[in-house]
Amino acid sequence: xxxxxxxxxxxxxxxxxxxxxxxxxxxxxxxxxxxxxxxxxxxxxxxxxxxxxxxxxxxxxxxxxxxxxxxxxxxxxxxxxxxxxxxxxxxxxxxxxxxxxxxxxxxxxxxxxxxxxxxxxxxxxxxxxxxxxxxxxxxxxxxxxxxxxxxxxxxxxxxxxxxxxxxxxxxxxxxxxxxxxxxxxxxxxxxxxxxxxxxxxxxxxxxxxxxxxxxxxxxxxxxxxxxxxxxxxxxxxxxxxxxxxxxxxxxxxxxx
Amino acid sequence: xxxxxxxxxxxxxxxxxxxxxxxxxxxxxxxxxxxxxxxxxxxxxxxxxxxxxxxxxxxxxxxxxxxxxxxxxxxxxxxxxxxxxxxxxxxxxxxxxxxxxxxxxxxxxxxxxxxxxxxxxxxxxxxxxxxxxxxxxxxxxxxxxxxxxxxxxxxxxxxxxxxxxxxxxxxxxxxxxxxxxxxxxxxxxxxxxxxxxxxxxxxxxxxxxxxxxxxxxxxxxxxxxxxxxxxxxxxxxxxxxxxxxxxxxxxxxxxxxxxxxxxxxxxxxxxxxxxxxxxxxxx
Numbered sequence: 001x002x003x004x005x006x007x008x009x010x011x012x013x014x015x016x017x018x019x020x021x022x023x024x025x026x027x028x029x030x031x032x033x034x035x036x037x038x039x040x041x042x043x044x045x046x047x048x049x050x051x052x053x054x055x056x057x058x059x060x061x062x063x064x065x066x067x068x069x070x071x072x073x074x075x076x077x078x079x080x081x082x083x084x085x086x087x088x089x090x091x092x093x094x095x096x097x098x099x100x101x102x103x104x105x106x107x108x109x110x111x112x113x114x115x116x117x118x119x120x121x122x123x124x125x126x127x128x129x130x131x132x133x134x135x136x137x138x139x140x141x142x143x144x145x146x147x148x149x150x151x152x153x154x155x156x157x158x159x160x161x162x163x164x165x166x167x168x169x170x171x172x173x174x175x176x177x178x179x180x181x182x183x184x185x186x187x188x189x190x191x192x193x194x195x196x197x198x199x200x201x202x203x204x205x206x207x208x209x210x211x212x213x214x215x216x217x218x219x220x221x222x223x224x225x226x227x228x229x230x231x232x233x234x235x236x237x238x239x240x241x242x243x244x245x246x247x248x249x250x251x252x253x254x255x256x
Numbered sequence: 257x258x259x260x261x262x263x264x265x266x267x268x269x270x271x272x273x274x275x276x277x278x279x280x281x282x283x284x285x286x287x288x289x290x291x292x293x294x295x296x297x298x299x300x301x302x303x304x305x306x307x308x309x310x311x312x313x314x315x316x317x318x319x320x321x322x323x324x325x326x327x328x329x330x331x332x333x334x335x336x337x338x339x340x341x342x343x344x345x346x347x348x349x350x351x352x353x354x355x356x357x358x359x360x361x362x363x364x365x366x367x368x369x370x371x372x373x374x375x376x377x378x379x380x381x382x383x384x385x386x387x388x389x390x391x392x393x394x395x396x397x398x399x400x401x402x403x404x405x406x407x408x409x410x411x412x413x414x415x416x417x418x419x420x421x422x423x424x425x426x427x428x429x430x431x432x433x434x435x436x437x438x439x440x441x442x443x444x445x446x447x448x449x450x451x452x453x454x455x456x457x458x459x460x461x462x463x464x465x466x467x468x469x470x471x472x473x474x475x476x477x478x479x480x481x482x483x484x485x486x487x488x489x490x491x492x493x494x495x496x497x498x499x500x501x502x503x504x505x506x507x508x509x510x511x512x513x514x515x516x517x518x519x520x521x522x523x524x525x526x527x528x529x530x531x532x533x534x535x536x537x538x539x
Contacts, residue, residue, distance in 0.1 A: 001408055003375050004327045010368060011359040030405040035471045040404040043472070044366060051365050085363040088321035088334050089293050127297035157299065197301040 001028060014045045015084065052080050052093055059094040060119045062174035063112065078104075094120060111165035111183035118167045121159040121192040122199045128157035133249030136242075148222035152215040152245075153253040157194040160204070160212045162187050168203050195249050207231070208241050212250070261459060262348055264314055264500035265533070266523040271505070274512045275305045282312060283516045287348065289502050292319035295345070296337045306345060314348040316460070316502070317341065318429075321363065322387065324397065325356035325370040325380050335390050342391055349459055351396035351429045354380070354417060371406035372416040377423070384424035396427035396459045401437040401466070401475030413438065414452030421457040428453060430499075431462035432492055433485045437473040446488050450495050460500040463489060463522055478507035481518055486525060493529040501526070 001009070009028055013020045022038060031037030053076040057064050064072045079100050085093040098120055101113035133155065142150060166188035173180050189209030192201040204212075211227035225238040245251050265286025270278065272294070288309060295302050295317075309315060321334065342350055355367040370376045387395050399417060411419075421428055430453060439446035463485060467476040481489075481503065493499070501522040505515050527533070 001371075003325075003371065003373070003379060006371055006406065006408070007327055007356055007359055007368075011362075011364065014364060014366075014368075015362075028407060030407050037404065039471070043403045043474075044368065048364055048366060055365075085365060086361055088331070088337075088363060089296065090363070090365045127300040127302075129298040130303075194300070197304060 010041070010044075013041050014048045016045060017081075049077065049080070051090065052085060053077065055090045056080075056094050056097065059091060059123050060097065060116055062119060062171050063115055065174045066109070066112070066115065066170075066180055075101075091123065094123075109183055110185075111167055111170060114163040114165045114167035114186075114188075115170055117161055117163060118171055118190060118192065118201065121161055121190075122201065125157045125159055125192055125194045126199050128155075128194060131155050131157065131252040134246070134251050134253045136246040138254050148220060149256065150221050151218055151255040152221060152224060152251050153255055154212065154216040155193065155250050155252050158212075158250045159192045160209050160216075161190045161192065162206070162209055163190060164188075166203070168201060171201075191248075191250070193248065193250060207237075211238075211241065212245070261456075262500065263498070263533075264316075264348060264460065266519045266526070267313075267316070267500065267502045268515050268519045269318075269502065269504045269506070270306075270309060270315075271509055272302070273509050274515070275301070277512045279305065279308055281512070283512060285313065285516055285519055287314040287316060287500070287502075289316045289318045289504075290345075290347075292317045292338065292341065292350075292352075293321050296341055310345055315345055316349045316351065317345060317347040318398075319350075319352035320367065321357065321365070322352040323357040323363075324352060324354065324383050324387070325376060326358045327356075327379070328358045328360065330383060330386065335387070339390055342393070349396055349427075350391060350393060351398060351427075351459070353400055354397045354413075354420070355400045367400045369400055369402040369404060369406075370416075372409040372411045372413055373406075374410065377411075377416060377419060381420055381424040384420070384426045388425065394425065394427050396429045398429035398431050398462065399434050399438075401431075401434040401441075401473075403441055403472055403474075405442055412444075412449075412452065414449045418452055418454050418457075421454060426457075427459040428457045429460055429462060430458050430492065430496070431464070432489050433462065433464040433466055433481070433504075434475060436485050436488050437466050437475050440473045447491055450488075450492055453496075455496050458496050458499055460502060461489065461492060461496075462502050462504055463518070464504040476507060477504050479505075480514075481521075486521075489522070489525060490529050493526055498526065498530055498533060 012018055025038050025041055029037035029041055031040055053073055056076045079097055083096045098113045098117035101116055106112050163186050165186050166184040168190050170180055189204040189206050190201050191204050207227050211224045215224045228234045228237040231237040267287035268285050270288040270290045290306055295306050353367045356370055357364050357366055357368055384395055435446045435449045463481045464477045465479040465481055467474045503515060503518040
């Protein structure tokens with residue numbers, strides 16, 4: 001066999017993508033009567049699945065708590081068959097789990113995908129590139145015209161999620177070891193960010209989430225503030241939101 | 257490509273669970289080994305910790321995903337991130353494993369053994385050359401623990417590794433535990449393996465624990481270095497001389513002090529076999 005053929009067969013046997021006939025295993029791998037080739041190959045197959053499921057457990061600890069170990073393992077195996085790892089960092093194998101759960105919703109817990117999306121975002125921001133936060137003083141020198149045209153630069157370590165269900169309260173219950181409440185239909189917005197070396201998340205009003213998303217995609221400050229047009233006092237709401245963004249370190253500068 | 261062996265002393269694997277304690281207590285270890293892929297991300301706690309650690313002790317980068325023996329091309333993304341990390345960390349050494357682990361873009365996240373054939377040797381030697389050229393420095397490759405062998409193999413693992421080092425100029429990270437595990441799993445004499453490895457190519461040793469699964473030994477890294485591995489380490493010291501050692505502990509990780517104690521034990525065994533190091537005599 002060529003090296004390529006050997007690796008293709010070994011891959012097939014390890015992942016279980018397709019069954020491998022016993023005679024093909026015996027033709028490729030050496031075994032002994034006490035420890036046949038198929039049993040030796042099975043060591044790798046078991047470790048393959050165990051390692052990837054373990055990586056998913058580490059990324060989605062509260063999804064594991066919600067579902068229980070066994071149900072989570074079953075879900076993980078279904079997911080891995082469809083989405084094997086494509087990145088050298090095993091920690092990234094769960095990046096499509098939320099989407100997978102949306103494609104295969106659990107009628108009893110329709111919020112599983114939202115919880116997964118929140119947990120994935122927490123991992124993503126932990127490894128996001130560092131960017132020193134900017135203070136509100138960066139706006140101080142601008143006149144009224146400049147202020148309206150300027151663009152806010154949002155931290156790479158901030159994610160804004162708009163979820164179909166309120167996953168943040170569920171995450172908190174699970175994190176605190178409390179019994180999970182029923183799923184709460186949304187939409188519900190959550191900010192997930194890293195400050196220093198710690199990861200935080202907090203619920204957001206939907207208009208504030210839209211303002212942050214717009215700022216990230218290049219909206220001017222004036223357009224960003226317009227997002228609060230539905231409030232009783234839009235100017236005060238926009239000012240309060242901007243102040244808190246600077247305070248939390250969500251903004252890293254301004255662009256023009 | 258050649259390099260003289262560095263006098264690093266005795267180190268431990270730097271694991272996430274020990275980050276805070278390591279920085280606070282600065283335990284008596286001469287160097288640390290960091291798993292390359294855990295530090296490739298541009299931000300977050302791991303990178304921040306590594307920046308601090310490298311100011312205190314030498315760091316060796318040890319990869320698990322290069323998949324030097326895979327038929328797949330080495331992904332440019334991986335090579336670029338590795339080169340950037342090497343430039344940033346300036347590690348004392350850069351190592352990975354003699355194995356394969358990707359297939360058509362899919363990562364298996366395992367250190368899978370290769371058939372030891374002339375085709376595989378030419379393939380791996382060429383890829384080592386590619387990596388060394390990209391990094392501008394020597395790569396060291398570690399012998400894996402294995403549970404299967406291939407009917408097509410035409411040479412032993414030690415013959416393959418020795419010839420690979422000769423052809424490509426790579427160094428050898430000799431994992432003493434892996435030699436023992438594979439020797440038990442395939443019934444060869446581990447000292448024969450040691451005798452087949454060229455002395456001047458060995459850059460450092462790995463020491464670790466394994467689990468007895470009845471029909472085979474599993475390279476589990478989940479407990480202290482067992483007596484037979486210490487015995488083989490003594491044999492290795494007699495053959496290779498003073499070689500830096502690294503204690504690995506990756507599962508059921510104990511308190512930092514226990515891992516450090518294993519590393520100090522490696523230093524004590526070395527002193528017993530070879531006499532005190534000149535560094536110790538000078539201090």
